[in-house]
Amino acid sequence: MAKKGNEIHLEDLLGRRVRDQSGRAIGRLEEFRARREGEHWVVAEYDIGPTALLERLAVRHLGIRWPGRVHGYRANWDQVDVSDPKHPMLTCRVDELKKLA
Amino acid sequence: MVEPLPLVRDVLDKQIYDVNHDKVGKVDGIVLIPRQGRPLRVAALQSDMPTAWRRVWQRLGDWVERLQQKLAPDLASPTRIAFEHVVRSGIDVDVDIDAKRTNAYGWETWLRRRFVEKMPGGKGSGEKGE
Amino acid sequence: MVLQLALGIITAIGGFLDAGAIATSALAGALFGFQLIWAVLLGTFCVILLTEMSGRLAAVSHHTVADAVRERLGFRYFAIPLVTELLQDVLVLSAEIGGLSVALHLATGFDYRIFVPLVALFLWALLWFGSFSLIENGVAFVGLIALSFVVGSFITPPPWNEVARGAIPSLPLKDSGQYWLIAVSVVGSVLEPFLLNFYASGAVEEKWTVKTLGMNRAIAGLGMSFGAIISIGIVILAALTLGQRGIRVDSFEQVVLTLVAPFGEWGLSLFVASLAIACLGAASDVSLNMSYAVSQGFGWNWSENLKPHEDARFACVYTAAIPAAALVVLFFDPLNVTMIAMALNAVIAPLIVFPLLILMNDTAYLREHTNGPIGNVLVAVVIVLACLFGLVAIPLEVLGG
Numbered sequence: 159m160a161k162k163g164n165e166i167h168l169e170d171l172l173g174r175r176v177r178d179q180s181g182r183a184i185g186r187l188e189e190f191r192a193r194r195e196g197e198h199w200v201v202a203e204y205d206i207g208p209t210a211l212l213e214r215l216a217v218r219h220l221g222i223r224w225p226g227r228v229h230g231y232r233a234n235w236d237q238v239d240v241s242d243p244k245h246p247m248l249t250c251r252v253d254e255l256k257k258l259a
Numbered sequence: 260m261v262e263p264l265p266l267v268r269d270v271l272d273k274q275i276y277d278v279n280h281d282k283v284g285k286v287d288g289i290v291l292i293p294r295q296g297r298p299l300r301v302a303a304l305q306s307d308m309p310t311a312w313r314r315v316w317q318r319l320g321d322w323v324e325r326l327q328q329k330l331a332p333d334l335a336s337p338t339r340i341a342f343e344h345v346v347r348s349g350i351d352v353d354v355d356i357d358a359k360r361t362n363a364y365g366w367e368t369w370l371r372r373r374f375v376e377k378m379p380g381g382k383g384s385g386e387k388g389e
Numbered sequence: 390m391v392l393q394l395a396l397g398i399i400t401a402i403g404g405f406l407d408a409g410a411i412a413t414s415a416l417a418g419a420l421f422g423f424q425l426i427w428a429v430l431l432g433t434f435c436v437i438l439l440t441e442m443s444g445r446l447a448a449v450s451h452h453t454v455a456d457a458v459r460e461r462l463g464f465r466y467f468a469i470p471l472v473t474e475l476l477q478d479v480l481v482l483s484a485e486i487g488g489l490s491v492a493l494h495l496a497t498g499f500d501y502r503i504f505v506p507l508v509a510l511f512l513w514a515l516l517w518f519g520s521f522s523l524i525e526n527g528v529a530f531v532g533l534i535a536l537s538f539v540v541g542s543f544i545t546p547p548p549w550n551e552v553a554r555g556a557i558p559s560l561p562l563k564d565s566g567q568y569w570l571i572a573v574s575v576v577g578s579v580l581e582p583f584l585l586n587f588y589a590s591g592a593v594e595e596k597w598t599v600k601t602l603g604m605n606r607a608i609a610g611l612g613m614s615f616g617a618i619i620s621i622g623i624v625i626l627a628a629l630t631l632g633q634r635g636i637r638v639d640s641f642e643q644v645v646l647t648l649v650a651p652f653g654e655w656g657l658s659l660f661v662a663s664l665a666i667a668c669l670g671a672a673s674d675v676s677l678n679m680s681y682a683v684s685q686g687f688g689w690n691w692s693e694n695l696k697p698h699e700d701a702r703f704a705c706v707y708t709a710a711i712p713a714a715a716l717v718v719l720f721f722d723p724l725n726v727t728m729i730a731m732a733l734n735a736v737i738a739p740l741i742v743f744p745l746l747i748l749m750n751d752t753a754y755l756r757e758h759t760n761g762p763i764g765n766v767l768v769a770v771v772i773v774l775a776c777l778f779g780l781v782a783i784p785l786e787v788l789g790g
Contacts, residue, residue, distance in 0.1 A: 166299065168266060168289035169314050172463075191263035192301050199342050200298040201291065202263055214268045215461065215747055235298035272460050272467075274452075274688050285459065285688035306688065315468045350452065350460060350753050367690070371701040374708075380518055384698045387520040 170243045176206050176233075178248045185231065187238075187246060189214050204238050206231045209258040230258030266301065269348040275306060275340070276351055277358035284338060284363055286352060287311040304345070304352070306363065307337035334365040393595075394604050400529040401612020406619055407671030408488030408641075409481070409578035409731045411664060412724055414620045415644040417571050418627025419636060420564070423547070423555030426621055428572040430556055432579025433617035435771045437609050439742060442749050442760070442768070443585040444605035447592035450754040454586040455685040457754055458744045470582075470740040471686050475679055475710075477737050478583050480730040482675045482714035486512070487723025488668035491641040496661045502719055509715035512672050516707050521594045521693040524677075528670040535663040538622035541651035547625045555624075570732065570785035573778045577734035579620070580775070582741040587678040590685070594692060602758065623647060640724055680706040732786050735778040742772050 168190055175183045185207030193202040205213065209230025233255050239247045248255075264270070266289060275283035284306035291299040309327065313320025327335040338361055340354050347353040358364065375381040417425035443454050450457070459467040487501070489508045494501035515524060561568030588609075597605065626647035627638070636643055641664065648663075649656035677693055680703045684691035690700045697704035718726055746768045749760040760768065 164292060165302070166291045166293055167305075167310075168271065168291055169287075169310070171291075172267060172271075173465075189268065190266040192266050193263050194261075195298070197343060199264070199301040201266070201301060202298060205265075214265070240299070241293065267463075272463055274456065274460070282688055282690050285464075285686075287464065308687065311464050311687070312468075314464050350450065350457075367701050370705050371698060374705060375697045375701045378517070378697070381697055383696045385696060386694050386699075387518070387523075387696055 166240060166243050171240055171246065174244065174246050176204075176238060176246045176248060178252050184248065184252055185210075185229070191232075200235070202235055204233045204235070205258065206233060206238075206255075207258065213258070231255040232258055264348060270304070270345070270352055273348065273350065273352045275304065275358075276353050277363075278355050279357060281358055283340075283354070283358040283361075285311070287314075288337075289342075290339065301342045303339045303341050304354075305337045305339050310337055331366075331369050334362070334369055336362065338363040393601075394607055396526050396529075397604065397608035398612040398615065399533065400525045401608050402529070402533065402535075402615045402619070404525075404529065404584075404670055404674060405579070405613060405616020406532065406535050406663075406667040407578070407581075408484045408664070408668050408723070408727050409574075409581070409671075409734075410616075410620050411488070411623060411644060411667065412638070412641065412727045413571065413574045413578040413731055414623035415627040415631065415647060416638045416728075417575055418624040418629075418647075419631035419638045420571065421561070421568060422628040422632050423552050423624065424559060424561070425568075425572055425575055426552065426555035426624055427558040428575035429579065429617055429620045429624065431558075431774075432576040433613055433620075435576070435580045435774070436584065437613045438764075438767055438771060439580070439585055439745065440588045440613065441606055441609035442745055442764070443589040444592050444597070444609060445602060445758055446745075446748060446754060447589035448597035448601055448605055449599055449756060449758050451593055452754060453589040453593055453681065453685050454741075454745070454748070455590075455682045457748045457751075459686050461748060461751060461754075462744055466744075467686060470737070470744075471682060473737045473740060474582055474682060477730065477733055478675050478679050478682075479710060479714045479717065480726065480733065481581065481583065482672055482679075482710065483717035483721075484723060484727035484730045485668040485672035485675060486711075486715050487718035487726055488641065489665050489672065490718065491723055492661045492665035492668065495642060495645065495657065495664075501723065505715050505719050508672075509711050512669070512676065513708060513711050515669075515673055516676055516693070517697060517704065519693075521591065521677075524673050524693065525591065528666060528673065532663075532666040532670050534659065535619050535667055537648060537652070537659040537663060538619050538626060541648055541656075542622040542625040544651035545626070545629055547629055552621075552625060566785060569781065573735045573782050573785060574728055574731040576778060577731040577738070577782070579617070580738055581734050582738050583675055583678040583682075585741060585745070586682055586685075587674050590678070590681040594694060599758070626650065638724070640722075676707040676711055679710045680704070729786065732782045735775070735782040737779070738775040739772055739779050742768070742775050746772060 174187050177183050188210035189205035190201045191203040192199045207230035237250045239249050273286050277283050286304045287310040288305035290303040292302045309320040309324035312323045344354040344356050346355050486508050490501040490504040493504040630646045630650040645660045648660040683706045684703045689702045691703040
């Protein structure tokens with residue numbers, strides 16, 4: 159069925175490139191971490207980048223790491239604008255994001 | 260503080276079981292509601308073929324949906340389960356509702372009535388050998 | 390438990406042999422003597438490793454390979470092996486329906502095409518009315534008749550030192566394109582991708598648990614090993630009967646000679662029975678696997694032990710697949726379909742095997758029963774081999790004719 163007007167689907171956002179305010183891609187949306195807020199659940203954090211993908215595939219404990227510089231970030235919900243699901247954008251600077259170990 | 264729930268790792272694509280431990284379907288999609296100045300609300304699990312195939316190719320999902328509408332228009336809406344009914348997640352997702360009260364078995368029933376029951380041996384229920 | 394183990398081993402033996410194994414082993418023996426026995430052994434080693442893992446996954450997590458691939462890697466990845474495996478399964482099913490029809494042709498003299506719709510109908514009825522244990526154990530027991538290939542290779546004993554030498558990989562002495570194509574096809578006939586999910590689905594059907602992990606290892610190891618011995622028996626007999634007479638295997642009918650030589654006029658009956666039962670068993674496994682893969686992929690109710698009324702979608706998948714496969718073999722020669730299917734098995738194997746490397750290390754599914762380092766290395770080696778075979782299978786199919 160066609161989506162209802164004010165909905166976003168998580169699977170449409172999954173894997174989308176997140177760009178910073180200068181248009182540079184910093185990684186793909188790989189995980190959405192939800193928390194309870196009263197009786198509802200809300201998306202509290204977004205994990206971005208290949209490290210997040212490894213986490214999602216549950217292989218990080220094998221010692222598999224992405225080489226080189228930082229390859230994963232955790233963003234709070236207000237640090238990523240997903241109003242356009244095809245083009246999620248950071249609302250802050252990259253260095254304000256938490257780096258995934 | 261309780262660890263956040265990773266929706267992709269522990270919910271999306273997982274098998275949904277209802278309160279009777281019957282299979283409902285896989286979590287093909289998760290519906291999120293945007294709210295001004297607030298985080299996205301996780302509204303519902305969604306389970307149906309068009310949602311799944313749209314993840315591969317948008318047009319493919321649309322074709323599947325059109326096919327469903329041609330075959331049985333009243334069955335062409337996805338199964339949605341409010342996220343508040345999720346009681347457990349991980350490699351499976353358990354919900355606290357009876358799936359028979361949803362449209363989850365619409366196509367199963369349609370196939371059963373249209374084809375299975377018209378074949379020899381198609382009317383008996385339960386396990387084989389009973 | 391002992392009975393269950395014995396049944397499992399017999400089922401694995403019976404399940405090892407099918408139209409593909411018979412055709413590729415006969416072709417290998419006819420064209421290259423004992424030189425390709427190593428390919429049977431290589432395929433067997435890989436299939437033991439992978440079936441043990443898929444059985445372990447199912448026993449510990451109660452999830453099958455198809456379940457876990459979708460759940461861990463997502464639908465976008467899952468769609469690729471799902472679609473390719475379904476198309477491949479139709480081809481393999483065509484080969485098995487063709488093989489069984491040829492067996493009936495050999496028994497009656499009538500054109501095999503007459504039997505194709507009858508075989509398809511019988512197969513459908515077996516799945517529609519039969520339970521999982523009836524299909525697996527019943528067919529497997531009767532399938533032990535295929536041990537006649539092993540007995541035959543002792544009645545007309547080969548030079549065993551040459552057989553032993555064939556167990557070591559060697560370069561071809563002639564026709565290298567054809568040699569490697571048949572090697573790939575032999576491996577593909579053993580390492581059939583559908584087998585992994587089918588084995589795991591059977592483990593869930595039979596309600597295996599952590600307590601049956603030992604039995605899983607025994608069934609995977611012993612059952613597949615005994616099955617390999619039957620395939621090697623076919624290679625040996627083909628080398629002695631067909632190869633020495635310069636007979637290229639262009640049809641299943643020629644393979645009859647492999648059992649006529651040791652058993653005389655009984656050979657035809659033994660071959661017909663072996664081919665028919667092997668193909669019936671494999672056909673039911675492949676058909677069921679298609680239903681399993683689709684049902685598990687979309688989270689539907691599934692079990693061969695349920696009446697079709699209880700899992701209509703599951704039953705409708707094999708109900709649609711069987712006539713589709715039957716149509717293929719009505720228009721194309723069964724042996725050609727078989728050889729193409731076996732080569733294509735090698736092409737899609739990496740898609741199916743690669744996820745196992747991830748899944749078998751996932752503690753959410755396997756808890757403390759994940760792979761150790763050696764297991765992971767072995768799976769990685771199998772993936773590399775599968776990729777290599779997959780890459781060369783299509784060009785070899787074209788070059789090797």
